[in-house]
Amino acid sequence: MRVEWSVSRYGAGTSLFVKLSTDLPPKVSWVVTTSAVSSLLVCAQELEELTRTRCWLEEPALRESIVSRTGEREEQLVLALHRLARAQRxxxxxxxxxxxxxxKLHRTFHRVLVAGCRSRWLTDFCDQLSDPASRYRLISQDESERDEIGEHRLIAEPAVDGDAEGAVEALLNQYRLTAAKCMERFEVTCDPRASAAKQLHSLGL
Known part of the structure; x- marks a missing residue:
């Protein structure tokens, strides 16, 4: 649900609470107050937990997928990156x-990335976290142009070459960068006295 649409629909003078998703804890909400988007608060604790969990799950999934890679899997990953790079964003x-x-293509890329880990449970868990992660990723977007295709290429190329360390490092760096940009953009409800950067550092993200 777009914040700008909500403000125009219900009025700038109305306090509006929008749950990010019905299946997320109640503490995660967008808060829109007077003067359009004058205050947008996102629970840092939820984002930190989500980012940490994705790193925990996707690191072993990616490593195993690289160890078990086949020529067909490599072709699927190269094709997924190619289609993502050509799509209008x-x-x-x-x-x-x-x-x-x-x-859709972005989701496909990340699915293909870990699809060879030989664990349906693990790939399902990774995919389940993609929905809330995509919402925070949208929040993190700003006017600056982030080279996300370059970031995905840094993940895909070592994965195809069998370089698990390089691929994992690039993947986790991307997730942590997105979390940091999101937390820097908005005030943090969990501890308003601490900066987003300090909170990420204290949690080892």
Missing amino acids: RLPEDPSSNTPEWE
Whole structure:
């Protein structure tokens, strides 16, 4: 649910609480107050937990997928990266949002990345966390151009070459960068006295 649409629909003078998802804890909410988007608070604890859990799950999934890689899997990953790079990312009418096609291809890339880990449970867990992660990723987007295709290439190329250390490092760095950018953009409800960067550092992210 877009914040700008909510403000225009219900009025800038209305306090609006929008749950990110019905299956997320109640503490995770967007808070829109007067003067359009004057205050947007995101629970840092939820984001930190999500980022940490994704790193815990996807590191072994990616390592195992690289160890068990086949020529077919490598081709699928190269093709997924190619399609993602060619897709139009931003909506023309709303540059702050991504096109549905880009989101679909982005999800496919990350699925293919760990698909060879030989554990349906692990891939399902990784995929389950993609939905809340995508919402925080959208929040982290700003006017600056982030080279996300370059970031995905840094993950895919070592994965195809069998370099598990390089691929894992690039993947985890991407997740941590997204979390840091998100926390820097908004005030943190969990501890308003601490900066987002300090909170990430204290948790080892």
